Structures are given as structure tokens and as C-alpha cells.
Amino acid sequence: MSELIERILVWFECIDPGAYRRVKGLRIVTAYGSALALGTVHDITVLDPGHASIAMLAGSFALWASVFEARGTRYGSTRDLVMLCSCAAVGALFFAMLAPLLSLPLVRQYGLGGGEWILLPSVFLTGFLRQYGVLGTGLGLQLYIGELLAYGAHLTPIDVREIGVALAVAIVASVVPRLLTGPNEMPAAAASPSHSSCRASSLSAECIIGLQASATAVIIIVLNSVFGLIQPVWAITAAVCGTTVTATGTVARMRRRIIGTLVGVPLGLACLPIATHAPLIVCGAVALALIVYTVTLSDRYDIACAAFSFVLVITLAATGEHSVSVLVARAWETLLGGMIALVMAVYVIPLRPVRESEAAATGRTLH
Incomplete structure (x- = not known):
């Protein structure tokens, strides 16, 4: 057993010298868990007792924002985390606002009532925004993920407040772990x-x-x-x-x-x-x-x-x-x-x- 653990540690060190990615992985787990926990606190859930889950939205916003964030300083990371969480909320809001169209007879007639077609703008932007580097790539993916979450949770215009609450929880849950880690992290290589x-x-x-x-x-x-x-x-x-x-x-x-x-x-x-x-x-x-x-x-x-x-x-x-x-x-x-x-x-x-x-x-x- 000890030999197996030693091999795993050696493997980690080979692909992650300096443990920078492992630290980020721990930060991602902390952000995700914190968002899920905060999203179930009574004082937060009573802000919007809707049918969707604040914890699910906030956890996913925080998780993927932490994954796509790639700065080396606390200030840069915090700024990008706020932008990435906000972009996911914008995607969820976009889907929620168009959701009433899914009940139209013409849409249902052609089997489009599921709402997958609403994802198309963000699907295109996941590629188009890559020209703006690592942050642009993350923003495009966050737009798509936000729409995907709204699709899965069947969000509608009445859930706008819930999206806002989830955004606030996600920002806190993702930013605090970054502020508590070292002042500098190894940033991701910029996209050439x-x-x-x-x-x-x-x-x-x-x-x-x-x-x-x-x-x-x-x-x-x-x-x-x-x-x-x-x-x-x-x-x-x-x-x-x-x-x-x-x-x-x-x-x-x-x-x-x-x-x-x-x-x-x-x-x-x-x-x-x-x-x-x-x-x-x-x-x-x-x-x-x-x-x-x-x-x-x-x-x-x-x-x-x-x-x-x-x-x-x-x-x-x-x-x-x-x-x-x-x-x-x-x-x-x-x-x-x-x-x-x-x-x-x-x-x-x-x-x-x-x-x-x-x-x-x-x-x-x-x-």
C-alpha cells in the first residue's frame, strides 16, 4: 500500500512539479463545497424559495469559474473569478428569459420544446471568444455552462432572482479560497x-x-x-x-x-x-x-x-x-x-x- 501511495505521489510530481495544480485543485474543491453549503443555508434559501436549486447553480458557477481562472496574482484571479461567475449567470439568465418560447405550439410541433436550440449562440461563442486568450476562452465556456445549467434546471423568467442569489454565493465561494492561498500562483500558459x-x-x-x-x-x-x-x-x-x-x-x-x-x-x-x-x-x-x-x-x-x-x-x-x-x-x-x-x-x-x-x-x- 505504501509503495502504491509513493508511486502516485511520484506521478503527481512528474506532471505537476511545484504542486501548483494540486493547490488549485484543492481550491476548486473548496469553492465547490463552500458554494453548495452556502446555497443550503436557511437565510439564503428564504431569499428565493423557487423550484430550482440555488446550491446547484452556485456550486457550478464557482466550480467552473475556478477551473477557467488562470491568473498568477490575487488581484488578477479575483477579478477574473468575478467576471467568470457573472458570465455564467448571464448565460443562465439568457436561457431563462427565452424559456417561455418553448411552450409555443410551433416549437413543440418540430420537437424543439427541450430548448437545446437556445444553446446555439453560446456554442458559437465558445469558439469565437478564444481569440481573446485564456480569459476569453473561459468566458465563452462559462456562457455555455450557464445556459446548460438553466436548461437542466428548467429555469424561467421567475427564477431571475434565484440566479442573482446564486451568483452572489458563487463569487464569495470562489474568491475567498483564492484570497487564502499564496499571493502568487503559477498562471496557465497564455494561448498562442x-x-x-x-x-x-x-x-x-x-x-x-x-x-x-x-x-x-x-x-x-x-x-x-x-x-x-x-x-x-x-x-x-x-x-x-x-x-x-x-x-x-x-x-x-x-x-x-x-x-x-x-x-x-x-x-x-x-x-x-x-x-x-x-x-x-x-x-x-x-x-x-x-x-x-x-x-x-x-x-x-x-x-x-x-x-x-x-x-x-x-x-x-x-x-x-x-x-x-x-x-x-x-x-x-x-x-x-x-x-x-x-x-x-x-x-x-x-x-x-x-x-x-x-x-x-x-x-x-x-x-
Whole structure:
């Protein structure tokens, strides 16, 4: 046992020298747990006794804001955390305000009453905002996550106040752990300019990435309206998170995501019986999985996806979802979304790196 622990520690040190990512992982777990705890406090829940969960919204806002935050100083981190939490709230608000349209007869007639089509603007922005670096990427993803949370919680305009309360809780829960850590953290590497373009288009690479993800989402929405998928948003999310600036990168990332999901989902299903009899052990496993997700997200995307799939299955079970078909759908619908996104990236709207000679020629033309 001691030898196994020693090997794990050596592995952590190899992929996370200096323990910067582990510290951030602990901070993410703290932010998530604090938001969930604060969201269930009576003095907060009475502010808006609505049908949705303040704790769920606040926990997710804080969790993903902490994941996407990538500054090295307390001030920079605090500023970005506030912006990221606010962006998630804007996404949730956008979905909630458009939710009444889902009851229109015309929308229901074509099988669009689920609301997946409302996600399309944020799906495009997850790619388009990448041109603004790490923060822009995080803001785009937070918009999508906010809409996704509102979609799952069936938020409507009457839940606007609840979104505001969840935002306030998320900001406190995510900022306080950052202020209590060291004054400086190792920031994430800034995203380098992609310098890519579509073979037959002058659009920017980030715009093409957004179009790839949006086209994939449209196909999934059509398939859902015709065949009725269990959780079509999981397929859409696979496309959003797996599309990169080149077709080769998308293929590699999708392959790792699919492999990780096919490993993480069975592990989560295997732990479901334990969750009933030993919830504290499962909570510890979820916390450890979130730390592993944070540590491996940059270098081992397959392990990160396995860790997150494990967390998702356990979280769904904890919230009362015990249908095996729904939980297994996480795996096969991720596979479906990944395959469609691969077709889009490789054959329909491909991206290729601009060669240095082409870039120089372009520069001469511009000047």
C-alpha cells in the first residue's frame, strides 16, 4: 500500500512539479463545497424559495469559474473569478428569459420544446471568444455552462432572482479560497495565436471553430427532434469541449475525450452501490477526482475526462438520478457528439495551419 501511495505521489510530481495544480485543485474543491453549503443555508434559501436549486447553480458557477481562472496574482484571479461567475449567470439568465418560447405550439410541433436550440449562440461563442486568450476562452465556456445549467434546471423568467442569489454565493465561494492561498500562483500558459484558416475561407480560426461546434450542435438537435436522444446536451458538450484550431488537434482531443468517458462512466456506475452505504467515502473520491481533473487537464486530457465523467455520474446519482440508461447515455452520447464533430472538423469545415510562406505573403499584401 505504501509503495502504491509513493508511486502516485511520484506521478503527481512528474506532471505537476511545484504542486501548483494540486493547490488549485484543492481550491476548486473548496469553492465547490463552500458554494453548495452556502446555497443550503436557511437565510439564503428564504431569499428565493423557487423550484430550482440555488446550491446547484452556485456550486457550478464557482466550480467552473475556478477551473477557467488562470491568473498568477490575487488581484488578477479575483477579478477574473468575478467576471467568470457573472458570465455564467448571464448565460443562465439568457436561457431563462427565452424559456417561455418553448411552450409555443410551433416549437413543440418540430420537437424543439427541450430548448437545446437556445444553446446555439453560446456554442458559437465558445469558439469565437478564444481569440481573446485564456480569459476569453473561459468566458465563452462559462456562457455555455450557464445556459446548460438553466436548461437542466428548467429555469424561467421567475427564477431571475434565484440566479442573482446564486451568483452572489458563487463569487464569495470562489474568491475567498483564492484570497487564502499564496499571493502568487503559477498562471496557465497564455494561448498562442492560432494562425489558422479554413481552406476556402478568410474567416478567423476562432470563428471557424465556433461554426464547427454550432454545425455539430444543429445536427444533434435535428437528431434529437427525430429520434429523441436521452441527453442531447451531452453530445453537444462533447463537440464544444473537443473542437480545436486544427483538424488533427480535434481528432486527438476527441479520441482522448471518448476514451476517458468510456473509462470514467463505468467507474462511476461501479461506485453507485457504495454511494448508498458509504456516502462520505464517495464524497472523498469525488473530491480526489476533481483534483485529478485539475492536475491532468493540460497534459492528460483523457485522464481528466475520465475523472470528470466519474464525478458527473456520482453527482447525478446523488441528486436522485438512478436510471442506468440515463447514466450510460453519458458515454454513448459523448461518442455520438465526438464523431459528428470529427466529421465537421476533418471533412466539412476543416482548418489547416497557415504556412510561414503564406503568412509572410499575407503580411506583404496587408502592408
